[in-house]
Amino acid sequence: MAAVIECRELTKRYRGTTALAGLDLTVEAGQVFGFLGPNGAGKTTTLRILLGLVAATSGHAWVNGRRIPDPGGLAGVGAMIEEPSFYPWLTGRRNLDLLALSGARPPASGIAAALDLAGLTGVADRKVKGYSQGMRQRLGLAAAVIRQPALLLLDEPTNGMDPAGIREFRTLLRRLAGDGTTVFLSSHLLAEVAQVCDQVARPRHGAGACGRRPRRQRSSRPGRGLGQPDRSGAGRAGRRVPATDREPGGHRCGCSALS
Numbered sequence: 224m225a226a227v228i229e230c231r232e233l234t235k236r237y238r239g240t241t242a243l244a245g246l247d248l249t250v251e252a253g254q255v256f257g258f259l260g261p262n263g264a265g266k267t268t269t270l271r272i273l274l275g276l277v278a279a280t281s282g283h284a285w286v287n288g289r290r291i292p293d294p295g296g297l298a299g300v301g302a303m304i305e306e307p308s309f310y311p312w313l314t315g316r317r318n319l320d321l322l323a324l325s326g327a328r329p330p331a332s333g334i335a336a337a338l339d340l341a342g343l344t345g346v347a348d349r350k351v352k353g354y355s356q357g358m359r360q361r362l363g364l365a366a367a368v369i370r371q372p373a374l375l376l377l378d379e380p381t382n383g384m385d386p387a388g389i390r391e392f393r394t395l396l397r398r399l400a401g402d403g404t405t406v407f408l409s410s411h412l413l414a415e416v417a418q419v420c421d422q423v424a425r426p427r428h429g430a431g432a433c434g435r436r437p438r439r440q441r442s443s444r445p446g447r448g449l450g451q452p453d454r455s456g457a458g459r460a461g462r463r464v465p466a467t468d469r470e471p472g473g474h475r476c477g478c479s480a481l482s
């Protein structure tokens with residue numbers, strides 16, 4: 224199976240701060256891949272590097288086989304990084320209209336489909352300044368899927384969503400994965416990645432390499448539980464994340480197949 228994302232020894236240093244230290248990971252086509260770490264672990268930095276928004280200090284990354292920052296690799300990539308910004312005085316639908324004007328035109332039905340997918344059809348004609356944070360997150364998701372990307376990069380997308388919204392979001396991710404979309408999902412919540420991801424890696428910042436080449440373990444049923452026994456046997460890369468490890472504050476690293 225083709226690697227959609229590859230990171231090798233990916234490192235980012237800001238003056239006085241190591242945001243990311245030697246990240247190695249491979250995301251294969253069709254996976255829902257969880258990128259799990261506490262605040263400050265380097266999740267957003269990794270996504271920014273993958274999108275060519277910041278340059279790595281050392282190491283390499285490839286998206287769709289193209290070495291970053293080659294923009295050719297970003298065709299077919301949708302992303303939502305941190306909290307998305309929109310024009311507050313325009314409606315959600317109009318904001319998406321404007322986005323659709325930049326870059327390749329999405330299909331005519333793209334905006335309505337994206338609003339529907341994000342569960343915003345009912346509020347699409349309200350001004351964004353009246354949206355809750357969760358609704359703005361959903362609008363960010365709608366913007367990310369407007370061109371029906373084959374690869375979706377999502378940075379803590381459920382921040383600000385209520386529990387019902389989070390449940391819907393999980394269903395949505397499974398639906399996208401079922402349709403063949405590869406999803407790279409960053410989160411600080413173990414439970415979140417446990418419920419929707421096939422595979423997990425953890426960034427570690429400050430020192431040493433982290434993440435491992437994931438074992439190919441795409442489940443035909445995405446989102447099987449973290450508590451499932453690991454039947455992979457000895458010698459595979461990665462390990463199962465203990466279900467009790469709710470706040471990975473120790474910056475441990477590794478990859479897990481959640482099936």
Ligand SMILES: Nc1ncnc2c1ncn2[C@@H]1O[C@H](COP(=O)(O)OP(=O)(O)O)[C@@H](O)[C@H]1O
Pocket residue numbers: 237238240241242243260261262263264265266267268269428
């Ligand atoms: N532009 C920047 N300048 C300096 N330090 C930064 C910058 N961006 C991120 N950092 C630092 O890098 C570390 C990782 O940040 P980030 O990637 O945002 O982590 P996460 O998304 O996992 O919370 C943090 O210590 C953060 O303060």
Ligand SMILES: [Mg+2]
Pocket residue numbers: 266267268305378379
């Ligand atoms: Mg972040």
